[in-house]
Amino acid sequence: MxxxxxxxxxxxxxxxxxxxxxxxxxxxxxxxxxxxxxxxxxxxxxxxxxxxxxxxxxxxxxxxxxxxxxxxxxxxxxxxxxxxxxxxxxxxxxxxxxxxxxxxxxxxxxxxxGLTLDNDEFKIGRANDTIYRKSKDSIIKEIRGGEFKNLMFKNFKMLxxxxxxxxxxxxxxxxxxxRFVIKIPAFINVKIIGNHAQISFLDDVTNEISLNLKKGTLKGKYLSNTYNKFKIDQASFEFEGISGGDFSFDNVTNGKIGSLQDVTINSEFSKIEIGEIRDKVNITDFNGEFWFYNWAKDFNRFDFFSEYTKLYFFYPETYDFSLSVVGNNTVNHFENMSITMQPTKSDKKFNMMERKAKGKGHFSGVINLDMVRGILYTANDTFIKPKQ
Incomplete structure (x- = not known):
């Protein structure tokens, strides 16, 4: 049996x-x-x-x-x-x-x-080369539930x-x-060390938290504390919003964040979707995959430094902004075209793309992308990922 x-x-x-x-x-x-x-x-x-x-x-x-x-x-x-x-x-x-x-x-x-899904036509993780802009609310909806909540066990049949x-x-x-419920007052300091742990924050959290999780899942609503320090290794990470703190991601496979503000991220070998980027966000990545979907009205300045990274970048929609992309040995795909910045012996970086502010209406901020040996996809809305 x-x-x-x-x-x-x-x-x-x-x-x-x-x-x-x-x-x-x-x-x-x-x-x-x-x-x-x-x-x-x-x-x-x-x-x-x-x-x-x-x-x-x-x-x-x-x-x-x-x-x-x-x-x-x-x-x-x-x-x-x-x-x-x-x-x-x-x-x-x-x-x-x-x-x-x-x-x-x-x-x-x-x-x-063995077991099989009751609906033969249903496919989990169906391949799709279409990349589309997600709203912040849709990212939050995915974090709160997603299509698999009502799917799993009741849709199986035995053979x-x-x-x-x-x-x-x-x-x-x-x-x-x-059901293991831990209730903590908002005024105390919290340190969490997790191994193969599944951790959920059910309320908005303002505590100062130091967290180190190796393997497992971490999920929650809104984190807000300037002194937060999170280190996530080989785990899933989903939060509806984050304000303040330093975050280290290593092999995060299911990263979803509704909004980011006043946050520093250092990551490697991770996949992170961000619904909205707000003020004072700085990201440094190695060999990861990021999605930047939306931008706050006043994100002011955003800096992204990367090597061997795939970045899916959607332009700010409503307000004026400036954009600078520098790189070396990096490919930029946009509007059915591609530009490759060839490698140099000195690894000198060159200007790949620049958009100056138009000087009309509200100015949201400056976006700086620094990419080495990476792939950049840029779009206003939906686009088809080219064949590799």
Whole structure:
């Protein structure tokens, strides 16, 4: 028998399936806090949701609900989870880990002949060479949900020995749902160290946060603090908006940011979509892929330095701006044309493109692109990516 396990980060409503019948409390504690308190969260193979505490205390509430698990299996599952919080003076340290990676929801069933999507015509990740301008709101919509929320498990069918589809019997599907909620007051400093962790910020966050995540997912609403420092390695990163802070991205595969302001980004080998660029944004990249869709009315100045980078750049739409593109050994694709800045022995950079301000109407700002050994796609709206 072939056993297939599906771990899905989203909460999916399956009305035809059984109700979670067995609920276990893994950990539940509360701690006092003041403006000098620092919370240190060590998260390993753990899924957490971080909320703002409204009573000035720090709360940890961790529960797991099970369906179709035996008592022995449940106890074994719980025994694999280790949670401990210790407070010493103004420092509260949490260690939360598990032998196996715990998702928000996971399904497990026996499917000896495999599974298939119910709709044969549906294709995930269909190739498309059309690049189009996305609005900030559409990026935020993707972050909040996306097309896969109602798709995954309920659109699968089991295959029988003849290759025919048959409905999944949910009475035979093992499921668990974990919920680890951490409530933190807005006035404390937070340090997070995550490994194979799935972290969600459910509220707008103004805390000063130092975060280091290796593998996993990081998702949230609006981050706002000048002193934030984030280091993301081999993980997914999605935020509706960011104001302030320094961010380091290494191998970020699903980067989506609704808007950026007063932010410095250093990245490599990452793919990042940005819905709107606002004031005081500086990005340095190596061998990554970026999409700049929209520009705020007053973005003032934007600087982008890159090497071996693919950049999909959409011009500001409404207001006046100036643009300078310098580079070496870089290709610029625009309006069914391309310009290649050939390499030089001295690696000297040359002016590839310049747009001066027209001097009429509102002036939004200056855009400076510095690209070496890269590919630049520029457009006003939609364009077709040329064959490589």
């Amino acid at each position: 072939k056993q297939l396990a599906f771990k899905i980060c989203w909460l999916i409503l399956i009305t035809s399936g059984p109700i979670f019948a067995q609920k276990k409390v893994v950990y539940s504690e509360s701690f006092s806090a003041n403006k000098n308190t620092q919370a240190i969260l060590n998260l390993d193979n753990t899924t957490v949701a971080i909320e703002t505490s409204t009573d000035g205390k720090i709360h940890f509430n961790y529960t797991v609900e099970f369906s179709q698990y035996s008592k022995k299996e449940i106890q074994s599952f719980i025994d694999d989870i280790k949670v401990e919080a210790v407070q010493f003076e103004n420092t509260l340290t949490l260690h939360a880990s598990s032998y196996q990676n715990i998702s928000k929801i996971a399904y497990q069933l026996d499917a000896p002949f 029988d020995k003849n290759g025919e589809k048959k409905a999944i019997d949910f009475k035979k599907v093992k499921m668990y749902k974990s």
